[in-house]
Amino acid sequence: MAENTAVSGVPESVPALLARNVDEFGSKPAYREKEFGIWQTWSWAEAADEIEAIALGLLALGAERGDYVAIIGRNRPALYWSMVAAMKVGAIPVPLYQDAVAEEMAYVLEHSGARFAVCGDQEQVDKVIEVQETVHCIEHIIYQDARGLRKYDHTRLHALADVQAEGRAAHERLERELRSREAELTYDSTCVMLYTSGTTGKSKGVVLSNRNVIETAKNSSEFDHLRSSDEVLAYLPMAWVGDFIFSIGQAYWTGFCTNCPESPDTMLTDLREIGPTYFFAPPRVFETTLTTVMIRMEDAGKIKKRLFDKYMALAKRVGPDLLDGKPVGGMDRLQYWIGDKLIYGPLKNTLGLTRVRVGYTAGEAIGPEIFEFYRSLGINLKQLYGQTEATVFITQQPDGEVRADTVGVPSPGVEIKIGDNGEIYYRSPGTFVEYYKNADSTRDTKDPEGWVATGDAGFIEEATGHLRIIDRAKDVGKMADGRLFAPKYVENKLKFYPNILEAVVFGNDRDMCTAFINIDLAAVGNWAERNNIAYGSYQELAGHKQVMDTIQAHVEEVNRSVAEDPMLSGCQVHRFLVLHKELDADDGEMTRTRKVRRRIIEEKYADLIAALYDGSSSIYTETEVTYEDGRKGKISATLEIRDAKVVEPAGQAQVAAE
Amino acid sequence: MSMMQYQPYETEDGRTIGNTLMEMKNITLRFGGVVAIKDISFDIREGEIRAIIGPNGAGKSSMLNVVSGFYNPQEGEVWFRGEKRPQMRPFEVARLGIARTFQNIALFDGMSVLDNIMTGRLNFMKSTFVDQAIWWGKAEREETANRQKAEEIIDFLEIQAIRKTPVGRLPYGLKKRVELARALVAEPKLLLLDEPMAGMNVEEKEDMSRFILDVNDEFGTTIALIEHDMGVVMDISDRVVVMDYGKKIGDGTPDEVRSNQEVIDAYLGVAHD
Numbered sequence: 001m002a003e004n005t006a007v008s009g010v011p012e013s014v015p016a017l018l019a020r021n022v023d024e025f026g027s028k029p030a031y032r033e034k035e036f037g038i039w040q041t042w043s044w045a046e047a048a049d050e051i052e053a054i055a056l057g058l059l060a061l062g063a064e065r066g067d068y069v070a071i072i073g074r075n076r077p078a079l080y081w082s083m084v085a086a087m088k089v090g091a092i093p094v095p096l097y098q099d100a101v102a103e104e105m106a107y108v109l110e111h112s113g114a115r116f117a118v119c120g121d122q123e124q125v126d127k128v129i130e131v132q133e134t135v136h137c138i139e140h141i142i143y144q145d146a147r148g149l150r151k152y153d154h155t156r157l158h159a160l161a162d163v164q165a166e167g168r169a170a171h172e173r174l175e176r177e178l179r180s181r182e183a184e185l186t187y188d189s190t191c192v193m194l195y196t197s198g199t200t201g202k203s204k205g206v207v208l209s210n211r212n213v214i215e216t217a218k219n220s221s222e223f224d225h226l227r228s229s230d231e232v233l234a235y236l237p238m239a240w241v242g243d244f245i246f247s248i249g250q251a252y253w254t255g256f257c258t259n260c261p262e263s264p265d266t267m268l269t270d271l272r273e274i275g276p277t278y279f280f281a282p283p284r285v286f287e288t289t290l291t292t293v294m295i296r297m298e299d300a301g302k303i304k305k306r307l308f309d310k311y312m313a314l315a316k317r318v319g320p321d322l323l324d325g326k327p328v329g330g331m332d333r334l335q336y337w338i339g340d341k342l343i344y345g346p347l348k349n350t351l352g353l354t355r356v357r358v359g360y361t362a363g364e365a366i367g368p369e370i371f372e373f374y375r376s377l378g379i380n381l382k383q384l385y386g387q388t389e390a391t392v393f394i395t396q397q398p399d400g401e402v403r404a405d406t407v408g409v410p411s412p413g414v415e416i417k418i419g420d421n422g423e424i425y426y427r428s429p430g431t432f433v434e435y436y437k438n439a440d441s442t443r444d445t446k447d448p449e450g451w452v453a454t455g456d457a458g459f460i461e462e463a464t465g466h467l468r469i470i471d472r473a474k475d476v477g478k479m480a481d482g483r484l485f486a487p488k489y490v491e492n493k494l495k496f497y498p499n500i501l502e503a504v505v506f507g508n509d510r511d512m513c514t515a516f517i518n519i520d521l522a523a524v525g526n527w528a529e530r531n532n533i534a535y536g537s538y539q540e541l542a543g544h545k546q547v548m549d550t551i552q553a554h555v556e557e558v559n560r561s562v563a564e565d566p567m568l569s570g571c572q573v574h575r576f577l578v579l580h581k582e583l584d585a586d587d588g589e590m591t592r593t594r595k596v597r598r599r600i601i602e603e604k605y606a607d608l609i610a611a612l613y614d615g616s617s618s619i620y621t622e623t624e625v626t627y628e629d630g631r632k633g634k635i636s637a638t639l640e641i642r643d644a645k646v647v648e649p650a651g652q653a654q655v656a657a658e
Numbered sequence: 659m660s661m662m663q664y665q666p667y668e669t670e671d672g673r674t675i676g677n678t679l680m681e682m683k684n685i686t687l688r689f690g691g692v693v694a695i696k697d698i699s700f701d702i703r704e705g706e707i708r709a710i711i712g713p714n715g716a717g718k719s720s721m722l723n724v725v726s727g728f729y730n731p732q733e734g735e736v737w738f739r740g741e742k743r744p745q746m747r748p749f750e751v752a753r754l755g756i757a758r759t760f761q762n763i764a765l766f767d768g769m770s771v772l773d774n775i776m777t778g779r780l781n782f783m784k785s786t787f788v789d790q791a792i793w794w795g796k797a798e799r800e801e802t803a804n805r806q807k808a809e810e811i812i813d814f815l816e817i818q819a820i821r822k823t824p825v826g827r828l829p830y831g832l833k834k835r836v837e838l839a840r841a842l843v844a845e846p847k848l849l850l851l852d853e854p855m856a857g858m859n860v861e862e863k864e865d866m867s868r869f870i871l872d873v874n875d876e877f878g879t880t881i882a883l884i885e886h887d888m889g890v891v892m893d894i895s896d897r898v899v900v901m902d903y904g905k906k907i908g909d910g911t912p913d914e915v916r917s918n919q920e921v922i923d924a925y926l927g928v929a930h931d
Contacts, residue, residue, distance in 0.1 A: 036809035037772075037821060147814070148872055151672035265819035 010218075013185035013210045015088045017252040022048045025228060025255045031077040034262035034270055042077060044255070050078075052178075054085035054160070056167030058116070059174045061140050061158070065090035065181065068112040068193065070138075072096045072105070072128070073120020075234040075260045078144050078160055080247060082118040087191065090181040091116075094193045094205070095239040097592040099585070101630050102130040108195050110135040111437065112205060118160070121145040125157070187211040193436055194241050196388050197591035205436030206241075206388045215429035216391040217249035219412040223396065224358045228255035230277045231355075235260075235267050240593060241388040242362070246280055249391075271352035279359045283366035284594060286381075288522070289351060290370055291498045295526045311339035312376070319344075319376030324400045344377045353379050360384050360396070363593060365469070365488070367496035368404035375402065383407050385467060389445065389452055390414070391430030395467045406466035416467065422457040423473045475598065477508035483570030485513070487598075490562060490571045497554045498523040499547075502583050504596055505573065506609055512574040514612040516605070517551055518582055539580045539637055548642060551578055555644040563647035572646040575612050577619075580637035586626045608639065617641055661737045662701050671875075675896065676704030678737075679848060679880050680725070685734035687720055694720040695731065696904040702848070707874055708882045709891045712901035713924070718884045719761060719852060721901065725882060726758050726850055727751035739847075753781055755847035759837040761856060761884075767826035771817060771836050772808065774825055778840035779804040804843075811839045814876070815869060831862040835869070842873065849873070851883035855890055863887065867894050892916065900924075 011017045021030070021044045030044040042050065063069070069086040071093055073079050083093035094112045096105060098120065109117070109131055117138050119125045125143050132138055143149060144160045167174070191210045195203040220226075234247040247258045256278070261270040297308055318332045328336075348354045359374070359381040366383065374381040384396035385407035395416070397408035410416045414428040427450045434442045446452045457476050458469040470476065471488040479485045487505040494503040494517070501520035507513035519542050528535055528544075535541040559572040583589040588600050602609065604623070611619035622636040661678045668674055680702040687695040695717045702708045710718050723729040724736065727746045736743045738754060746754075757778070765774050782804055789797040812818055815835050820828060825836060834854060841849055854870065855863045867890055873879050885891045891898060892912040900908035900921045908914075908921040915921055 036806065036813060037818070038809075147876065150875065262818045263816065269819070 010214065012187045012214075013087065013182075013189065014084055014191060014213065014248065014252055015182050015185060017214070018044075018048055018051065018084060021252060021255050028228065028255065029257045030251075030255075031080070031258050031260070032274075033077050033260040034266070034273075037262075039259075039273070047077070047081065050164070051081045051085045051088065053164035053167045054082055055088040055178055056171055056174050057163035057165075058085060058089050058091070058167070059178060060166050060170050061116070061163065063089045063091050063116065065184075067091040067116065068094050068114040070094050070096055070109055070112065070114040070117040070128075071238060072117060072124040073098050073144065073238070074264060075236075075238055075243070075247070076120060076144065077258070077260055079118060079120060079238060080234075080258065082142075082160070083192070083248065086116075087185070088178060088182055090184060090189075092190050092193050094195070095237075095244065096195070097237050097239045098124060099237075100592060101586060101626070102127045106131045106135050107202065108205075109138060112193060113137045115139045116142065118142045119144070122148040125149060125152070185210065187214070190433070192244060194239065194244060194388050197240075197593045197595065204438055204441055207433040207436050208241075208391055208430075209433050212391045212430045212432060213245070213249045214253065215413065216393055217245060217253040219429070220245075220393050220396070221250050221254045223398070223412055224278075226250060226254045226256065226278060226358070230254065230256035230357075231259060231274055232256065232278050232280070233259050233261065233267075233271055233274055233276045235264075235271075236280065236282075237592065241392050242280060242386075245392045246278075268352065272350070273352075275352060275355040277355045277357045279353065279356045281359075281361060282363040282593070283361050283370070284364070286361060286366065286370055286374060287498075290373055291520065291523050293347070293351075294498065295523065298526070298530065308343060311343040312373075314339055315344060315376035316372060319378060320372060320402075323375055323378055323380060324402065340378070348377055348379065353377075356380065358382070362386060362407075364595070365492045366404070367492070369496060371404040384411075385469065387454060389432045390426060390428060391432070393430060394424075394426050394428070394454070397466075401464070401466070403466070406461065406464070406468050408467065409465050410467075416460070417451070418459060419453070421473065422459065422470070422476075424454045424456050424458050424467070424469075425451045426454065427451050479507055479513075479570050480509055480511045481570070484567055486568055486571060487513075489568060490515070490558065490573065491596075493558045493561060494554065494573075499527070499550060500554060502590075502596065504583075504598065504601055505571070506602070506612070507571065510613065513571050514609070515555070515573045515576040516601070516608070517555075517576055517578045519547060519551070519578060521582075538582070539635070542578045542580055543637070543640060548578060548640060551576070552642050552644055559644060559646050569647075573644055574646055575641055575643050577608060577612065577639045577641045580621075580639060581623060581625060581635060584625075586628060587624075611641060661740060664703060669896070673705060673875060675706045678702070679704040679739060681737040682721075682725070683735045683737065685721075685724055685731045685736070687717075687724060687729055687731045693904055695724065697734075698899075698901070698904075698906045699734075700899050700906065700909055702880060702882055703897075704880055705874070705878055706880060706896040707870070707894055708880075709895040709898045710882065710884045710901060711886075711888070711891055711898060715903075716901040717904040718901055722758070722850055722852055722882070722884055726756060749781075752844065755845075756850065757841040757844040757846035757848075758850035759834070759841050759852060759854060761852040763830075763833050763837055765825045765833060765837055765840070768824060770822050770824055771828070771839075772812070772821050774836055775808045775811065775839045775843055776804060778843040779807065781844060782807075807845070808839075808843050811842045814842075814872070815839050831858055831865075834858070834862075834866065838866075838869065838873075842877075842879075845877075846879060849879050849881045851881065851885075853884055853886060855885060855887050863890060870894060 011020050026045045027043045029041045030047040031042040032039050069091050071079050071083055086093040096108055105127055117128045125141055128141055141157045142160050142163055146159055187210050189210060191208050191213045193205050193207050195205050232246055236243045251258050259274045261267045314335055318328050318336055321328050356379050359379055362384045382397040382402050386392040386394045393411040394414055395408045396411050414426055417425045419425055431450055431452055455473050456469055457471055457473040458467055460467055471486040475487055477485040485507050490505045491503040494500050499520055500517055502518035504516040505513055555573050555576055562572050563569045585592050590596055607621055618638055618640050620638045622634055624632055624634055626632050661681045664677050666674055666676045678701045683699050685695055685698045710721055712718050724731050728748055730745050785797040785800050817835055855866055871894055874881055895912055898912055898915045900915055902924040907924055908918045
């Protein structure tokens with residue numbers, strides 16, 4: 001496709017990259033999906049053929065240049081193909097979070113004005129049909145899995161296979177049009193629109209151009225030496241920018257293979273079967289996996305347990321150094337080799353991480369112990385810092401310079417500066433074009449010179465040039481006596497305990513800090529089972545006296561650790577309670593990427609916060625909950641409020657005197 | 659004598675209910691001196707979901723066992739697909755295209771989910787013992803075809819994640835689903851479900867109801883089920899037979915049954931003003 005290749009020889013759009021891959025890697029696997037118990041494979045040539053058919057089908061349905069095509073469903077090749085097919089016809093794909101309830105979808109569908117919606121299955125189709133009662137822009141719904149949809153009215157509803165068949169039948173008529181639309185795509189035409197998860201308020205549509213996507217994919221692939229023989233497992237939400245860059249951007253740039261799991265429940269089995277070489281997961285996935293391993297080791301026999309403990313201690317000592325290529329004694333090397341045969345190798349195999357060459361975690365801070373655990377096994381797990389507006393990459397850790405407390409150096413092509421208030425700014429080829437239909441927000445975020453405010457506060461370490469993040473700039477505040485209040489810093493420390501799933505710390509403009517705690521049902525439930533503690537529900541377990549005691553011990557330990565830093569010693573938690581329900585995205589308490597929404601929690605649980613500050617020892621509360629199918633219910637509970645010991649820091653008098 | 663004749667019709671949700679598939683005529687079943695079923699007649703139409711309800715000890719399970727050919731009634735006739743069915747052994751009934759699940763799950767605990775489901779394909783395995791041992795040609799093709807069917811059902815019932823798990827390790831709700839899967843791979847004309855929701859929580863019941871409706875819709879399978887949970891029965895059935903003390907006291911659509919005074923008195927309790 002000579003006409004849409006830039007002067008430099010770089011294909012200028014994702015469809016052009018596809019054409020290049022067909023020429024270069026034609027028969028190499030591009031997509032795999034496990035279905036009916038077998039991994040089904042599509043080569044680049046086969047995938048291109050499927051995509052072509054969808055694109056022609058979309059034309060037959062009347063897709064116009066600049067139309068928005070919503071993509072809703074779990075990671076499946078056909079949905080990735082639909083995205084690229086949309087690009088081919090000059091339309092813009094808009095992937096949505098598949099677990100969003102209908103109301104949330106309504107906002108995005110209306111805001112984008114999508115004319116087409118491609119859905120994975122009946123569940124998603126039902127939601128779109130529900131949305132159609134209030135949002136009238138959607139003209140055609142296309143679905144992949146026909147199950148349960150046979151009897152629906154099909155005047156505006158189409159099976160994807162039928163759309164493809166129609167497209168194939170009409171290729172003589174429509175091919176010329178499709179070719180000319182593809183040829184119109186340039187480096188600056190829109191590639192995709194992704195909605196931010198919206199930690200604060202309504203989510204915004206981030207418009208990314210082909211330049212953003214391709215330049216970022218190119219730079220980051222070179223940074224980590226990704227190659228066409230790499231394998232990734234696509235299991236994170238398609239609406240998330242990371243998945244788009246890994247499964248489309250980098251996959252199309254380097255020509256590696258994207259593997260889709262059979263179902264969300266089989267993710268871990270599929271991971272083991274594929275053995276990805278390039279792996280990405282949010283900290284939560286690593287935490288959950290580690291918790292599972294530890295729980296199972298608790299139940300293991302004595303000999304196994306002792307071997308595990310002995311070799312894990314060794315790995316902790318020398319593993320990270322070995323990985324970074326630092327000098328390690330000969331005896332330790334031998335011991336580590338034996339450990340690898342006995343423990344690390346089999347463990348990595350069970351986790352499906354044997355072949356991982358490059359692994360990333362991002363989105364939230366990861367606990368140092370968790371991070372070190374994986375690295376000590378010899379897994380090259382690194383951190384990166386990014387956001388949708390930057391097409392993911394702002395900073396990342398180069399091989400050999402990996403630490404738990406930094407997020408690395410600026411990615412290739414990215415410039416960074418720290419504002420007066422400590423806020424991090426960046427400028428890069430991946431910097432987004434604009435927020436869709438929101439010029440004000442675009443202006444607030446991106447200045448005329450192209451610098452983008454991240455909303456995070458941090459600083460660059462002088463010695464190493466690595467970036468360290470403190471907190472969300474908006475969340476960093478002052479306490480009533482003027483001391484610094486950084487809730488995330490304390491919350492992360494709390495969350496590193498396996499028993500604590502989530503924590504929310506309050507204290508802005510107050511005289512002391514307090515906290516909500518969510519217990520981790522897997523860890524605490526297992527502990528209860530081993531100690532013969534009976535409980536009937538999450539709520540009962542959460543309120544159990546011994547659980548409260550354990551959590552109190554954790555909080556007090558965190559207080560001691562927080563007190564060590566004189567700047568942040570004011571953030572010690574004086575009083576806390578354990579919540580009677582898990583914070584949930586369905587209730588709006590968290591984003592779909594599982595970040596806490598502070599404002600909403602503050603409003604919703606105002607009664608609990610008041611009780612934390614008025615000195616009472618228990619509080620009765622009623623909370624509305626939303627079930628997965630959208631129905632609402634109420635749960636009530638009496639929660640115990642505990643005081644935690646705090647450490648008086650040496651410098652406190654001095655700070656107060658200011 | 660022959661079976662009842664009906665005109666096919668289409669339901670509100672677009673399914674076609676056809677002519678009579680099975681008819682029970684004046685069935686009486688006795689165990690020694692105990693009369694479990696007394697002179698009951700009803701029919702099952704092609705494509706419908708037919709429920710049998712009644713209080714404990716009403717004779718529902720006995721009735722289902724007569725339908726499945728496990729019990730042979732002392733009096734009365736069973737007609738299936740236009741012919742009077744002679745006394746049969748269970749495997750012969752299975753070959754006629756009738757499959758069932760059990761009230762107290764009857765799976766092989768030590769075997770994996772997949773192997774359990776594959777046993778449901780027994781009637782489709784025609785290759786000999788020797789063919790199977792050599793596993794070449796026909797036997798291999800057969801196994802592939804059977805496995806494919808099994809995998810389609812695994813996909814349909816969303817149990818991919820437990821494909822290789824031994825059944826003994828599964829929770830109750832999933833075992834019930836595996837049992838349904840085993841019945842479905844036999845590609846039955848008539849599927850008999852003995853208390854498919856017993857012992858389930860609300861969410862599991864909703865899932866199971868969804869699957870029953872989907873099976874009926876997707877494969878056109880006729881379903882006869884026994885169920886305790888009135889709410890579920892009324893929601894998913896086309897017609898309901900009500901039994902009490904071995905007798906039929908009501909028969910009709912859920913609405914008709916709900917307003918039948920005798921049924922209200924016997925099953926739902928007498929209303930007091």
